[in-house]
Amino acid sequence: MDSKSKLYLSRLLSRVERLETGAALPEIENPQPLGSAFRIGVTGPVGAGKSTLINRLAREFRNLGHTVGIIAVDPSSPFTGGAVLGDRVRMSDLALDEGVFIRSLATRGAFGGLAACAEDAADLVDMFGYNRIIIETVGVGQTEVDIVEACDATMVVLAPESGDDVQAIKAGLMEIADIFAVNKMDIRGADRFLSDLETALAMRDPESRLRAFPVQSNNGTGIRQLTNYLESYFDDARRAGTLTQRRTGQRARRIKRLAKNLLINRLWSRLSVEELTAVVESGLPARDAAAALVEKLVQRG
Amino acid sequence: MDSKSKLYLSRLLSRVERLETGAALPEIENPQPLGSAFRIGVTGPVGAGKSTLINRLAREFRNLGHTVGIIAVDPSSPFTGGAVLGDRVRMSDLALDEGVFIRSLATRGAFGGLAACAEDAADLVDMFGYNRIIIETVGVGQTEVDIVEACDATMVVLAPESGDDVQAIKAGLMEIADIFAVNKMDIRGADRFLSDLETALAMRDPESRLRAFPVQSNNGTGIRQLTNYLESYFDDARRAGTLTQRRTGQRARRIKRLAKNLLINRLWSRLSVEELTAVVESGLPARDAAAALVEKLVQRG
Numbered sequence: 001m002d003s004k005s006k007l008y009l010s011r012l013l014s015r016v017e018r019l020e021t022g023a024a025l026p027e028i029e030n031p032q033p034l035g036s037a038f039r040i041g042v043t044g045p046v047g048a049g050k051s052t053l054i055n056r057l058a059r060e061f062r063n064l065g066h067t068v069g070i071i072a073v074d075p076s077s078p079f080t081g082g083a084v085l086g087d088r089v090r091m092s093d094l095a096l097d098e099g100v101f102i103r104s105l106a107t108r109g110a111f112g113g114l115a116a117c118a119e120d121a122a123d124l125v126d127m128f129g130y131n132r133i134i135i136e137t138v139g140v141g142q143t144e145v146d147i148v149e150a151c152d153a154t155m156v157v158l159a160p161e162s163g164d165d166v167q168a169i170k171a172g173l174m175e176i177a178d179i180f181a182v183n184k185m186d187i188r189g190a191d192r193f194l195s196d197l198e199t200a201l202a203m204r205d206p207e208s209r210l211r212a213f214p215v216q217s218n219n220g221t222g223i224r225q226l227t228n229y230l231e232s233y234f235d236d237a238r239r240a241g242t243l244t245q246r247r248t249g250q251r252a253r254r255i256k257r258l259a260k261n262l263l264i265n266r267l268w269s270r271l272s273v274e275e276l277t278a279v280v281e282s283g284l285p286a287r288d289a290a291a292a293l294v295e296k297l298v299q300r301g
Numbered sequence: 302m303d304s305k306s307k308l309y310l311s312r313l314l315s316r317v318e319r320l321e322t323g324a325a326l327p328e329i330e331n332p333q334p335l336g337s338a339f340r341i342g343v344t345g346p347v348g349a350g351k352s353t354l355i356n357r358l359a360r361e362f363r364n365l366g367h368t369v370g371i372i373a374v375d376p377s378s379p380f381t382g383g384a385v386l387g388d389r390v391r392m393s394d395l396a397l398d399e400g401v402f403i404r405s406l407a408t409r410g411a412f413g414g415l416a417a418c419a420e421d422a423a424d425l426v427d428m429f430g431y432n433r434i435i436i437e438t439v440g441v442g443q444t445e446v447d448i449v450e451a452c453d454a455t456m457v458v459l460a461p462e463s464g465d466d467v468q469a470i471k472a473g474l475m476e477i478a479d480i481f482a483v484n485k486m487d488i489r490g491a492d493r494f495l496s497d498l499e500t501a502l503a504m505r506d507p508e509s510r511l512r513a514f515p516v517q518s519n520n521g522t523g524i525r526q527l528t529n530y531l532e533s534y535f536d537d538a539r540r541a542g543t544l545t546q547r548r549t550g551q552r553a554r555r556i557k558r559l560a561k562n563l564l565i566n567r568l569w570s571r572l573s574v575e576e577l578t579a580v581v582e583s584g585l586p587a588r589d590a591a592a593a594l595v596e597k598l599v600q601r602g
Contacts, residue, residue: 045347258588259592259598263598264564267564280552286552291560293560294560294567
């Protein structure tokens, strides 16, 4: 990927970002067929070391001969400029690699706009020929969960920090994970944390194929094993047909979300400022005022 | 507030929580007039010590003779059960106080459902006679920002942790703050962090009345000053009329949000599963498929 193409991709992404509810994707010369790339959603609490892990993962994918696109939707990510200087230097080192494209998306966009935007961004990066796409979010809000759920695999990154015992892990994070990475295995108590997690996974579902990988992003320990597992996960899902199945479900959710955004934008524009002001200044309770507005809009057709 | 009323309030809140887009508020005997309570939104990064600070603040409000309602929308909050054991014990100590009501809200609800839910919850707690309401969120997603923006004052809690230099503070957090609390002042480098923050605030706007308060939630240092300032902030806003002005703007945003939710629910229910499936299975790009669905819904009226 030459720097000219990268610049063009960057501009297209800015366009996607500005048009929250989205425009049609542009025509691109000789696009890679959509869906060629393996999309990995990476989430987990702040401080688990997601960005450093992604950095390692990207290098390992490069060693395997892949090109890599990184989309960061995490405001605390060094990819988006939210971290300490040392991290940023290491990240820009990665950015110099011709086969790596890094982009952050702003966390704006009410009404699912950001999730729609992240999906469009991933499509564009895919069409430009990157074949491993990593999307980073911080696993807190519903939007962030929507984003990682739109990937082919969701990796939850945890670290055995003080107070973060396995029981305290948000149930939501357990439910969306396809793969766990337990980072910072050099911390005291890490082995215990890992075995507690494995026990918890086994107790939830004895048939579960959910794996937890111990890694150390600071020196690269365990990254190769994790990468190989991700590769085999993708190959297996493709062969078994579960990849197609998953993508069909994602497509349904995506169309619904887009349609809801379009619907709101279309109807809302028919409301005048005066009409809105009149309702706000009425003494009606908020819910009744809202219902009155909706009545107006729906009758207008 | 006797335990019977608390139980009733709790049940009403569960109802609000289940009906994401909300039902009309119930009739309550002798309600406190809506808007009597001072609502304080508390946000900031994970690990800044928001919950411990809120605990201290609540006790101080109690000392001043107020009753206190705490609504936690932060999944990592000990109020919602997401933290270490020691914290939970301290919190339940607070919960034994008759003049304190604590409630957590689940972080579900796409399409602004959670923000609507938090506003309804605050209204209920207000009507039940609590006159200081603290709403805790973790400052990441748009929903969380919406929630604190619906309060009378927004307090951003920061801690001088490693790597968290003032430049790295999310611009969004700076913009929504009415008051800063710099917690963990016993950490090395805390004084520097505080003075950097004050400089940054002065540089952004030399006329700014935005104050940063140094506190130490672990031993209570600075909490009285912070509480007194919050009290005077509320009194001043009430007297100057800025409170009414702010609440009118919030009411407009709230009605808009509610109306959008109602609109979606009303129109979406007219779509059959078959219609949706047909569009998903069409080979159309997602955006075109969504546009086709919207066309159908709008024509149906």
